[in-house]
Amino acid sequence: MSTGNPIVTENLTKHFGRGHKRIEAVKALNLVLLPGQVYGFLGPNGAGKTTTIRLLLGLLHPTSGHAYVYGKDVQRHPEVLRRVGAIVEGASFYNFLTARRNLEVFARTANRYDPARIDALLEQVGLAERANQRVKGYSTGMKQRLGLAAALLSDPDLLIFDEPTNGLDPSGMHEIREFIRRLATEQGKTIFLSSHLLSEVEQICDRVAIIQRGAIVREGAVGDLLDAKTTLRVEASPLDAARAALGDRWHVTTNTTWLSVEATRDEIPAIVRRLVQHNVDVYQVTSQRQSLEEYFLSVVEAETPHA
Amino acid sequence: MLNLFRAEWNKIAGHRWLTSCLIWIFPVGAVAFTLVMALILSLSESARLAFRSDTVQWTEQLVGTWGFLNNPLGRLLLIGFTAVMFAGEYQWQTWKSIIPRNRRVPLILNKFVTLGVFVVVAFALMSVLLTLGMGLLRAIADAPYPPELSASVIRTTVSDYTRSAVLGFISTLIAAGYAALAAMLTRSILGGVLVAYAVTFAENLSAVGLILIAYFLDLPGILQLYRFTPGYNLLNLDAWIRTGAGNPIVLDYGANRVELADSFGFSAVVIAAWVIGLIGLTTALFRRQDITS
Numbered sequence: 001m002s003t004g005n006p007i008v009t010e011n012l013t014k015h016f017g018r019g020h021k022r023i024e025a026v027k028a029l030n031l032v033l034l035p036g037q038v039y040g041f042l043g044p045n046g047a048g049k050t051t052t053i054r055l056l057l058g059l060l061h062p063t064s065g066h067a068y069v070y071g072k073d074v075q076r077h078p079e080v081l082r083r084v085g086a087i088v089e090g091a092s093f094y095n096f097l098t099a100r101r102n103l104e105v106f107a108r109t110a111n112r113y114d115p116a117r118i119d120a121l122l123e124q125v126g127l128a129e130r131a132n133q134r135v136k137g138y139s140t141g142m143k144q145r146l147g148l149a150a151a152l153l154s155d156p157d158l159l160i161f162d163e164p165t166n167g168l169d170p171s172g173m174h175e176i177r178e179f180i181r182r183l184a185t186e187q188g189k190t191i192f193l194s195s196h197l198l199s200e201v202e203q204i205c206d207r208v209a210i211i212q213r214g215a216i217v218r219e220g221a222v223g224d225l226l227d228a229k230t231t232l233r234v235e236a237s238p239l240d241a242a243r244a245a246l247g248d249r250w251h252v253t254t255n256t257t258w259l260s261v262e263a264t265r266d267e268i269p270a271i272v273r274r275l276v277q278h279n280v281d282v283y284q285v286t287s288q289r290q291s292l293e294e295y296f297l298s299v300v301e302a303e304t305p306h307a
Numbered sequence: 308m309l310n311l312f313r314a315e316w317n318k319i320a321g322h323r324w325l326t327s328c329l330i331w332i333f334p335v336g337a338v339a340f341t342l343v344m345a346l347i348l349s350l351s352e353s354a355r356l357a358f359r360s361d362t363v364q365w366t367e368q369l370v371g372t373w374g375f376l377n378n379p380l381g382r383l384l385l386i387g388f389t390a391v392m393f394a395g396e397y398q399w400q401t402w403k404s405i406i407p408r409n410r411r412v413p414l415i416l417n418k419f420v421t422l423g424v425f426v427v428v429a430f431a432l433m434s435v436l437l438t439l440g441m442g443l444l445r446a447i448a449d450a451p452y453p454p455e456l457s458a459s460v461i462r463t464t465v466s467d468y469t470r471s472a473v474l475g476f477i478s479t480l481i482a483a484g485y486a487a488l489a490a491m492l493t494r495s496i497l498g499g500v501l502v503a504y505a506v507t508f509a510e511n512l513s514a515v516g517l518i519l520i521a522y523f524l525d526l527p528g529i530l531q532l533y534r535f536t537p538g539y540n541l542l543n544l545d546a547w548i549r550t551g552a553g554n555p556i557v558l559d560y561g562a563n564r565v566e567l568a569d570s571f572g573f574s575a576v577v578i579a580a581w582v583i584g585l586i587g588l589t590t591a592l593f594r595r596q597d598i599t600s
């Protein structure tokens with residue numbers, strides 16, 4: 001099966017090494033990315049994010065399974081990667097060349113050299129003034145911005161960014177995130193972005209897959225994943241009676257002065273009704289939207305056997 | 308295609324330190340050598356006298372320069388240059404930015420082409436500069452610099468020059484093939500240099516090595532393997548072109564004696580097999596390689 005979607009993986013699997021030293025970096029991964037999506041690929045260190053991205057870019061050969069980009073198997077039709085721009089594990093360049101020369105080398109390699117486009121991109125990422133300086137003297141932030149320019153060289157439809165804000169200070173992170181978000185909203189690019197920073201995915205992405213030990217453990221729209229598990233903070237008195245009234249239907253934990261009840265927003269009226277029926281005084285019920293951070297930790301802990 | 312070549316050329320030529328020390332050193336060295344000699348000759352009467360008594364022909368000077376490709380130092384520099392071209396992308400971690408932009412086979416073949424152009428440009432320049440420089444030195448010493456230009460001199464010189472350039476180029480391509488293969492497999496510049504130099508060295512010693520093996524295993528037939536070495540076949544081809552006869556060689560120990568005298572066609576096929584084999588193997592392995600840096 002291969003559709004024309006920007007990214008489709010079918011049981012994509014990659015092992016490193018042999019025998020008992022074998023590492024299963026990516027295990028039977030199935031992903032589908034639709035056009036226009038900004039897709040987050042979230043996972044802790046060593047989860048297999050970079051390995052997946054290298055497989056998508058034809059840098060690694062899968063042990064089994066397939067990676068399709070716009071419906072083409074990247075192993076058999078690597079030319080489809082001309083529709084893709086990417087930064088893998090921090091941008092790297094020919095440090096002995098200037099920024100402009102680096103972009104020229106990349107563009108000529110793709111047989112698409114256009115000096116005007118290079119100038120425009122350098123302007124766009126704010127490097128126009130230092131374009132004739134060797135990359136050796138660039139800061140991490142400047143290299144990352146040059147990486148964005150390099151990724152955009154051939155005006156790709158799909159952008160793949162592996163931890164694009166790694167090593168940047170907060171303002172640098174903010175700048176890059178804004179830039180990526182604008183690529184999606186203003187230019188309609190499809191974006192696949194890996195990160196171990198939840199706040200980043202929450203800010204930029206509309207869909208997310210959580211990867212842990214080479215396998216996807218959750219996948220869905222960022223909003224849905226969070227809404228699926230809301231916690232209600234119920235302030236009522238007496239607490240014991242309140243707990244007794246709700247405990248048979250909801251999962252309730254008692255805190256010092258309130259209860260947390262695992263339920264959705266829609267269930268609030270039912271909860272209040274029941275408390276009133278049981279002669280409990282209700283002071284306040286608030287729905288606490290779980291942050292992606294908490295969600296992520298709860299998922300990762302649940303999936304880790306010896307945590 | 309031209310874009311791909313220019314990408315590689317700009318990349319490597321932009322590495323000033325690398326190109327000055329390993330490739331432009333050949334023509335620049337020719338100029339430096341001429342200048343130093345000119346200084347010595349203009350200062351010392353005895354040097355001029357000694358220089359005058361040497362017979363030097365500009366035709367030999369022009370043709371002989373390509374022999375420097377087979378000199379151990381020249382070889383080492385070119386192996387270093389090849390290793391940087393092929394292993395550099397691993398050490399600079401730039402393959403990941405390059406590979407998604409084109410197919411792997413043209414990418415790696417383009418490196419061989421670019422390498423070849425660098426070598427030809429550098430050595431053609433060096434041969435011209437050395438020949439002109441020698442002319443200058445002969446003039447300073449007031450010495451003759453024959454032969455006089457004539458149609459037949461030009462004809463033979465062109466054909467000699469082509470032979471020595473082509474054979475020198477092929478022998479460089481084979482050494483570069485080892486270097487490229489080793490650089491790609493070890494993913495390291497140093498690894499490429501060490502392995503390729505060791506292999507070149509071993510090839511030079513292979514006659515002795517084969518004799519020792521034949522002697523200890525008492526298998527004189529082993530000596531026949533020498534027929535397949537690049538060195539023997541290049542010399543054989545050179546002799547065939549120059550003299551119309553091969554360059555037979557004799558390997559012997561004790562009462563065992565093997566004479567190797569192969570035809571032009573045989574040597575041409577063996578050499579082609581080495582060149583195509585090394586480039587083909589490098590390309591095939593690169594296609595399957597996982598890029599993890």
Ligand SMILES: Nc1ncnc2c1ncn2[C@@H]1O[C@H](COP(=O)(O)OP(=O)(O)OP(=O)(O)O)[C@@H](O)[C@H]1O
Pocket residue numbers: 016017023024025043044045046047048049050051052196599
């Ligand atoms: N070339 C390699 N050889 C052996 N093992 C490897 C190789 N590359 C990756 N691995 C292993 O594969 C697993 C996944 O690594 P990967 O780099 O994909 O993780 P990641 O999610 O990108 O992590 P990080 O957040 O640290 O970048 C790790 O256990 C890693 O040690």
Ligand SMILES: [Mg+2]
Pocket residue numbers: 049050051089162163
């Ligand atoms: Mg990574």
